[in-house]
Amino acid sequence: MAKFSAFGTALLCNGSPIAQISSISGPSLSADTVDVTTHDSSDAWEEVAITILRTGELTLELVYDPAVHSALLDLYENKALEDYELQFPDDAFTAFQFDAYITAFEPSAPVDGALTASMTVKITGVPTLNATYTP
Amino acid sequence: MKIEEALVTYLLAQTGLVSKVSSRIYAMHAPANVKFPFITYRRISTERLLTHDQTHNGLSTPRIQFDVMAKTYQSALDVLEQLRISLQGYRGTMGGTSGVYVGAVLPAIEQHDDDPDNDYYRLTIDYMISHEE
Numbered sequence: 001m002a003k004f005s006a007f008g009t010a011l012l013c014n015g016s017p018i019a020q021i022s023s024i025s026g027p028s029l030s031a032d033t034v035d036v037t038t039h040d041s042s043d044a045w046e047e048v049a050i051t052i053l054r055t056g057e058l059t060l061e062l063v064y065d066p067a068v069h070s071a072l073l074d075l076y077e078n079k080a081l082e083d084y085e086l087q088f089p090d091d092a093f094t095a096f097q098f099d100a101y102i103t104a105f106e107p108s109a110p111v112d113g114a115l116t117a118s119m120t121v122k123i124t125g126v127p128t129l130n131a132t133y134t135p
Numbered sequence: 136m137k138i139e140e141a142l143v144t145y146l147l148a149q150t151g152l153v154s155k156v157s158s159r160i161y162a163m164h165a166p167a168n169v170k171f172p173f174i175t176y177r178r179i180s181t182e183r184l185l186t187h188d189q190t191h192n193g194l195s196t197p198r199i200q201f202d203v204m205a206k207t208y209q210s211a212l213d214v215l216e217q218l219r220i221s222l223q224g225y226r227g228t229m230g231g232t233s234g235v236y237v238g239a240v241l242p243a244i245e246q247h248d249d250d251p252d253n254d255y256y257r258l259t260i261d262y263m264i265s266h267e268e
Binding site for chain 1: 265
């Protein structure tokens with residue numbers, strides 16, 4: 001089993017890498033469940049059934065360059081549904097592909113730190129979680 | 136141009152500071168028999184902002200420590216004040232047109248000390264200098 005450094009992970013929007021990403025978290029995939037426990041459930045152990053598969057969100061930390069990242073704010077303002085691809089730096093070149101909206105963008109400017117921004121991308125529809133990309 | 140080189144070029148162009156120490160600004164240590172007052176500087180640490188598309192360029196923030204050495208406490212304070220006026224809050228290009236763009240110079244620790252055996256005063260101040268490299 002291989003181990004990989006996270007350095008080089010990329011998020012592409014419509015085929016173009018989003019620049020100066022310092023951290024990516026997500027997508028926070030999760031499944032909704034409904035309790036189907038009954039009086040005759042074995043030994044009174046809880047039973048559940050899965051209902052909705054939640055696509056979740058990605059949260060990005062950016063070293064914010066207002067000129068470079070203005071296109072992302074345009075997408076936010078236009079409520080634009082775009083194609084995204086999260087590329088992992090593994091030797092199989094694994095990627096997640098999905099459609100998503102930008103749902104949050106929050107610049108941060110501490111006096112003793114760098115100009116950064118936090119951005120949230122919300123997935124909608126069926127993602128492809130076993131795609132590959134050509135490096 | 137490296138930030139140390141740009142920094143010294145910038146400081147030697149500050150008339151208030153030069154009036155106190157002339158060109159006596161040295162890396163690491165001063166030469167033997169140097170005239171007081173004088174300044175030495177050294178890089179204590181370097182923080183680099185990392186991104187997934189990191190190249191050899193980027194934002195670097197070295198912590199540069201300055202030691203002001205003087206024969207009287209008042210003289211040391213005067214030099215330190217000129218250093219503060221020259222550096223604190225500075226934003227611009229250091230080292231001339233082909234120099235280094237500095238985004239911020241912010242103060243960190245400041246410490247005053249003396250060495251009675253050798254009869255001088257030593258004032259230390261660190262500055263965080265954010266620049267493109």
